[in-house]
Amino acid sequence: MQQYLDFWREHNGYASLSISVARGCPYGCNWCQDSVHGQRFRQRSPQNVVAEVKTLMETYQIDRLRVVDDVDGIDLEWFEAWAEAAEEQAATLPFEALYQVERQDVPMMDIRDSL
Numbered sequence: 001m002q003q004y005l006d007f008w009r010e011h012n013g014y015a016s017l018s019i020s021v022a023r024g025c026p027y028g029c030n031w032c033q034d035s036v037h038g039q040r041f042r043q044r045s046p047q048n049v050v051a052e053v054k055t056l057m058e059t060y061q062i063d064r065l066r067v068v069d070d071v072d073g074i075d076l077e078w079f080e081a082w083a084e085a086a087e088e089q090a091a092t093l094p095f096e097a098l099y100q101v102e103r104q105d106v107p108m109m110d111i112r113d114s115l
């Protein structure tokens with residue numbers, strides 16, 4: 001693992017690990033092969049995600065997260081709860097994720113900025 005993180009830092013200037021917080025996608029875009037985990041969208045609890053992020057931060061001193069779900073950003077309340085729990089546990093990190101662009105709005109961007 002250390003070699004992997006060192007490679008990230010050497011080539012990107014930061015270390016990132018992957019995490020999955022949700023599975024499935026309900027949208028059915030014409031160009032999509034099909035979401036990896038089917039059409040039924042389901043999410044982990046925000047507290048469970050925060051516990052994993054905290055473990056990754058403490059164990060590997062990572063700088064970022066890559067969220068590897070089919071799609072994220074569907075449930076605004078879930079993201080608010082994630083941001084709140086992350087701030088309480090000092091488990092905030094920059095992250096990248098796949099979003100359905102029509103779901104983007106100012107409240108969601110504000111929440112994402114706090115994570």
Ligand code: SF4
Binds near residue numbers: 034035070
């Ligand atoms: S939002 Fe993404 S995963 Fe969902 S159907 Fe569209 S392209 Fe596929």
